[in-house]
Amino acid sequence: xxxxxxxxxxxxxxxxTSVKIECRSLDFQATTMFWYRQFPKQSLMLMATSNxxxxxxYEQGVEKDKFLINHASLTLSTLTVTSAHPEDSSFYICSAxxxxxxxxxxxxxxxxxxxxxxx
Amino acid sequence: xxxVTQLDSHVSVSEGTPVLLRCNYSSSYSPSLFWYVQHxxxxxxxxxxxxxxxxxxxxxxxxxxxxxxxxxxFHLTKPSAHMSDAAEYFCVVTKGGGNKLTFGTGxxxxxxx
Numbered sequence: 585x586x587x588x589x590x591x592x593x594x595x596x597x598x599x600x601t602s603v604k605i606e607c608r609s610l611d612f613q614a615t616t617m618f619w620y621r622q623f624p625k626q627s628l629m630l631m632a633t634s635n636x637x638x639x640x641x642y643e644q645g646v647e648k649d650k651f652l653i654n655h656a657s658l659t660l661s662t663l664t665v666t667s668a669h670p671e672d673s674s675f676y677i678c679s680a681x682x683x684x685x686x687x688x689x690x691x692x693x694x695x696x697x698x699x700x701x702x703x
Numbered sequence: 704x705x706x707v708t709q710l711d712s713h714v715s716v717s718e719g720t721p722v723l724l725r726c727n728y729s730s731s732y733s734p735s736l737f738w739y740v741q742h743x744x745x746x747x748x749x750x751x752x753x754x755x756x757x758x759x760x761x762x763x764x765x766x767x768x769x770x771x772x773x774x775x776x777f778h779l780t781k782p783s784a785h786m787s788d789a790a791e792y793f794c795v796v797t798k799g800g801g802n803k804l805t806f807g808t809g810x811x812x813x814x815x816x
Contacts, residue, residue: 590746618804626808626809627782627793627806627807627808628747628793628806629806630803630804632803633803677747690750691737691749692713694739694746694747694748695746696743696746697745697746699744
């Protein structure tokens with residue numbers, strides 16, 4: 585139980601295009617989802633927190649117009665990287681948290697990540 | 704504010720020998736503490752969590768960790784390493800309530816024959 589999926593697992597795009605990454609909780613309702621960015625051989629950095637039906641809260645230094653987050657339902661959040669540039673190339677990871685159901689309370693469950701490469 | 708320090712960026716052990724991955728935390732609140740493991744090109748998997756119940760926490764795959772408030776530590780141990788344990792391990796702290804996580808810098812565990 586408590587599985588989080590991400591799609592796609594890998595994406596390569598041209599500079600200037602936009603890329604959408606989906607994060608789904610498969611067997612629980614995620615009241616809150618988080619988006620992280622991980623650079624090679626580094627730790628995870630929280631980008632934003634999204635609650636279903638409300639605007640995402642972005643961490644300091646993260647451009648909200650660059651990284652659009654939509655948490656349209658209790659099982660789906662999307663991250664859109666707009667006008668992507670090579671410096672946006674990274675490993676993007678989502679996580680989901682729930683206070684009921686199959687998921688342990690107060691525990692974040694992570695997706696497998698999406699490797700974005702911008703040429 | 705809260706933070707976590709993983710004292711070793713790399714640990715190398717022989718298969719069958721004990722594993723010790725060190726973590727110290729700093730938190731203004733009663734913390735929840737986690738250990739996650741990340742295998743290459745895979746998502747993070749929860750190994751175990753501490754949330755103010757028993758101070759010795761048992762996790763999956765034979766791992767356990769002990770919360771020591773006096774030492775502000777939450778070290779991860781395993782009696783006998785297996786080749787499949789080779790991965791990156793992250794110690795994570797959060798204010799009780801499980802929302803915003805603060806990650807350590809990670810410890811790369813290498814297991815040799």
